[in-house]
Amino acid sequence: xxxxxxxxxxxxxxxxxxxxxxxxxxxxRGWYFYDFACSVYSTSVLTVxxxxxxxxxxxxxxxxxxxxxxxxxxxxxxxxxxxxxxxxVLLAVVLMPLVGAAADRSGRKKPLLAAAAYTGAAATTxxxxxxxxxxxxxxxxxxxxxxAISVSMVLYNSYLPQIAGPExxxxxxxxxxxxxxxxxxxxxxxxxIVYTGHDSFGLSExxxxxxxxxxxxxxxxxxxxVPLRRLRDRRVAPEGEGAxxxxxxxxxxxLRDMRRHPLTLAFLLAYLVYNDGVQTVISQAxxxxxxxxxxxxxxxxxxVLLVQILAVAGALGMGRLARTYGAxxxxxASLVIWTLxxxxxxxxxADAPVFFYVLAAAIGLVLGGSQALSRSLFSHLVPxxxxxxxFSAYEMSDRGLSWLGPLVxxxxxxxxxxxxxxxxxxxxxFVVGSVLLARVPLRAAVAAAGNxxxxxx
Numbered sequence: 001x002x003x004x005x006x007x008x009x010x011x012x013x014x015x016x017x018x019x020x021x022x023x024x025x026x027x028x029r030g031w032y033f034y035d036f037a038c039s040v041y042s043t044s045v046l047t048v049x050x051x052x053x054x055x056x057x058x059x060x061x062x063x064x065x066x067x068x069x070x071x072x073x074x075x076x077x078x079x080x081x082x083x084x085x086x087x088x089v090l091l092a093v094v095l096m097p098l099v100g101a102a103a104d105r106s107g108r109k110k111p112l113l114a115a116a117a118y119t120g121a122a123a124t125t126x127x128x129x130x131x132x133x134x135x136x137x138x139x140x141x142x143x144x145x146x147x148a149i150s151v152s153m154v155l156y157n158s159y160l161p162q163i164a165g166p167e168x169x170x171x172x173x174x175x176x177x178x179x180x181x182x183x184x185x186x187x188x189x190x191x192x193i194v195y196t197g198h199d200s201f202g203l204s205e206x207x208x209x210x211x212x213x214x215x216x217x218x219x220x221x222x223x224x225x226v227p228l229r230r231l232r233d234r235r236v237a238p239e240g241e242g243a244x245x246x247x248x249x250x251x252x253x254x255l256r257d258m259r260r261h262p263l264t265l266a267f268l269l270a271y272l273v274y275n276d277g278v279q280t281v282i283s284q285a286x287x288x289x290x291x292x293x294x295x296x297x298x299x300x301x302x303x304v305l306l307v308q309i310l311a312v313a314g315a316l317g318m319g320r321l322a323r324t325y326g327a328x329x330x331x332x333a334s335l336v337i338w339t340l341x342x343x344x345x346x347x348x349x350a351d352a353p354v355f356f357y358v359l360a361a362a363i364g365l366v367l368g369g370s371q372a373l374s375r376s377l378f379s380h381l382v383p384x385x386x387x388x389x390x391f392s393a394y395e396m397s398d399r400g401l402s403w404l405g406p407l408v409x410x411x412x413x414x415x416x417x418x419x420x421x422x423x424x425x426x427x428x429x430f431v432v433g434s435v436l437l438a439r440v441p442l443r444a445a446v447a448a449a450g451n452x453x454x455x456x457x
Contacts, residue, residue: 027163028172030230032179034156037223038117038149039180040187041124042282044216045145048188048304050127051081051287052297053209054138061133070136075414077135078291082410084139085283086403088146093403095147100154104386108233113155117224120148124217128210145217158391159231161379166454173376174319177368178312185308187219192301209297258390263445264381268394270440271374274335274433277426278370280405281342281363284422288345289356292419299353303360310364318369326456327373328442334370335434337362339427346424380446380457405429 058068058077067074075083099116103109123145130138164172191212194201198208258265289295289303322330341362348355375394382390405426412422446453 024163027159027230027232028175030227031156031159031163031172032176033223033226033230034113034117034152035176035180036183037220037226038120038152039184040216040219041120041145041149042180043184043304043308044187044191045124045127045213046085046283048191048286048301049209049212049297050138050142051284052290052300053130053206053213054081054084054135054142055287055291057130057133057138058135061135068135070139076417078287078419079410079414080135080139081142081287082284082406082413084142085146085406086410087139088143089150089403089406091143092147092150095151096154099151100158100391103155103158109155109158110228110231110233113152113231114224114228116148116152116155118221120145120152121217121221121224123148124220125214127217128214130210130213131206154391154394156227157375157379157394158387160375161382161384161387162234163231164379166380166452169376169379171319173379174315174369174372177315177372181308181311181315181368183219183223185305185312187216188301188305188308190215192298192305195301196298205297257386261381261383261445261449263440263448264378264390266436266440267378267381267442267445270433270436271378271394272433273429273436274338275371275374276405277338277342277429277433278367280409280426280429281338282367283406284409285363288419288423292350292423293348293352293356294350295353295356299356303353303357306357306360307364307367310361311368314365315368315372318366318373321369322373323456327377328437328440328457331370331373331377332434332438334366335430335437337366338370339430339434341366342423342427342430346420377442377457380442380451380454381449382451383449384451 055078058080059066062068062077066077068077068080069075070080099112103112123141127138127141127145130141160169160173194203194212195205195208198205201208203211286300286304289300290297295303318330318334341359344362345359348359378391378394408425409422412425413419416422442457443453446457
């Protein structure tokens with residue numbers, strides 16, 4: 001349009017601006033690929049195969065009363081997997097703030113991301129050797145892999161405020177989750193082929209499961225190369241003294257600094273509660289399906305595959321809803337659906353795969369969106385220069401402090417012997433989390449962190 005018509009000229013795009021935008025998009029595409037790399041662990045390993053398989057290994061090693069005795073402690077075999085998840089995330093609680101602080105002070109996130117990613121990938125690949133009565137080996141590898149992915153996600157998530165502006169973070173975060181769910185679906189299709197056709201491949205059922213577990217580790221390691229090549233380190237100088245990785249002193253300093261932003265802490269508390277429920281549902285769903293509902297492994301794989309496919313659409317669709325209604329309202333609506341899902345799961349009849357598929361579809365539609373929007377929402381609440389440090393606290397809520405849900409689930413089964421009682425106990429996490437989230441004044445929280453307030457949040 002001419003200047004005579006509008007009264008003002010539109011400034012031409014400068015070459016430096018165009019080059020910067022191109023570099024930012026290249027980094028964003030590389031960033032998406034870490035979700036593509038590591039999400040197969042969450043789907044194939046944690047959600048589908050490892051829970052039922054480790055439970056079967058533990059039951060094979062159990063005494064006549066159904067207990068195993070790791071380190072001399074009597075544990076019902078059916079609770080071992082849930083307890084191992086709790087231990088892994090408690091370990092992550094110790095590691096994540098220290099790694100996040102080290103990344104912020106050194107500005108060298110990529111080497112730390114590589115170390116965490118390949119530690120987790122190696123532990124996952126080592127699950128190929130989980131056979132016989134080796135339930136302790138399985139628990140140990142689970143603890144290492146789960147802690148490693150938590151540490152790596154601290155570093156991965158801390159890139160989001162650096163590679164995306166405030167108005168585009170919901171979309172960028174949602175695309176990352178979509179990439180992750182796409183890879184999870186692709187690998188699950190391959191897993192389904194290997195598992196259902198194991199006889200034609202000359203494999204036992206146990207061999208097929210162990211191959212599916214190990215291949216997730218190989219996939220994780222292979223595709224981690226892409227973000228390591230495209231993401232770049234940014235050297236920053238946060239306020240305060242300290243050498244790189246100053247240990248517990250830095251952890252204490254991080255917590256003290258976060259006290260200066262009480263509204264950010266209020267959001268983290270809400271997220272800690274409701275996400276604990278989300279993570280527990282994800283990790284224990286296959287155990288519930290196999291042990292309580294009597295569903296076979298093929299049904300579980302196809303159900304989780306359905307979750308993966310619908311989660312892509314759910315992540316992108318909820319991202320669009322957030323642009324219209326705001327991320328806070330969209331997340332609150334998803335938490336209502338999560339609560340209804342758990343109530344329905346409690347009454348679900350055994351040996352009814354169709355009803356299980358319906359619940360899986362509902363989970364898929366809210367899973368990706370609730371997680372993606374929570375991540376992008378938190379990115380607005382992080383003071384500049386403290387991204388990895390604060391995202392370590394976020395990751396503690398996302399994974400590192402998600403030990404209470406599995407512990408409650410495991411204790412409920414240990415005390416009652418009923419997985420239905422265990423699954424319904426998780427409702428409290430969604431109800432309390434919703435109340436806490438609704439009370440957070442997000443626009444004031446963004447402004448208090450010193451960041452520009454988006455038009456809709």
